[in-house]
Amino acid sequence: IPRRHLIHEKDNEMLVTITRQYEDYERCESMELDDKIRDLIAGTPEAISSDINVNSPKINWNFINYLISIFYSTNSLEQKIKCLEKQRQELLEVNQQWDQQFRNMKELYERKVLExxxxxxxxxxxxxxxxxxxxxVTEGDRQLExxxxxxxxxxxxLQKENMLLKENNALTNRKKEHYACEIKRLNKVALQDALTIGSSSLSEGSEKCKGRCSHAEVRTKVESHKQQVRVASLRSYCQLTLF
Incomplete structure (x- = not known):
């Protein structure tokens, strides 16, 4: 686009230069155009070349050639201007398309970046x-461990305590069995002693009392000795249980 502007500016400068040259030339020559010269300027180059008389002394051929060159240069400049305007329009359209595509791509990439x-x-x-x-999980595993x-x-x-309790229980059972056997033995001995004492006391009492003691009293004494043996056995059993 800047290049197109430069070309357009060059064309404008050329037109200004040609116009100034024409004005300078007109001032230098100080001549007036007649109707025939005006007709030649308004016509086409072919008409000009056919209508001009080469031997005419009134026509300034340098000026006419200068006008013809201006005519050709003007047409050429108009064509260039049209071509440049077309190119400018095409470039504007292309720029608009590129701008739209750029905006679309920008929106697309912004969406992708956001995603x-x-x-x-x-x-x-x-x-x-x-x-x-x-x-x-690690902390839980550590706590679980x-x-x-x-x-x-x-x-x-608890297992050690259970083993100790089992050992103590076995020892207690053995002691209990031992004490039970000992109690039975003592009961037998006490019973035998009681019976022996009872029989001896009975015989002695019968001899001393000479029949004064009744059979009921002897029986009462025997029962009393048996009760004492039971009480002694019960005390021994209670002591063993507590132990």
Whole structure:
């Protein structure tokens, strides 16, 4: 477009130069055109060449040639101007098309950039959530491992305590059996002693009392000795149970 403006300016300068030259030439010659010369100027070059008499002394051939050159140059300039105007219009249309295409491409790429930014933000959010989830899972695993370790230690302590209780229970059972056997033996011994004491006291009483003691009193004494043996056995059993 700037080049077209330069060409147009050159054409305008040429027209101004030609006009000034013509005015200078007219002032220098100081002559008036007659009707025939005006007719020659208004006609075509072929008419001018056919109508002009070469031997006519009144016609200034230099001036006529100058007018003919102006005519040709004017037509050429008009054609150039039309051509340049056409080119200018075409360039304007092309520029408008390019401008529209540029705007469309700009809008398209702006939409794509916006979509990419949105996708990038969504991807960053997903990555952040995944990292946080992994951290939570890791922390949860660590906490779970700690709880498992604590439960494992408690289980081991309970197992050891259970083993000790079993050992103590076995020892207690053995002691209980031993004490039960001992109680039975003592009961037998006490019963035998009671029976022996009862029979001896009965014989002694019968001899001393000479028949004054009744059979009921002897029976009462035997029952009393048996009750004492039962009480002693019960006390031993209670002591064993408490132990």
């Amino acid at each position: 990419l930014k949105t996708k990038l933000a969504a991807t960053e959010d997903i990555c952040t959530l995944e990292k946080e989830q992994k951290q939570r 700690k709880e498992k370790e604590s439960l494992r230690e408690e289980l081991e302590a």
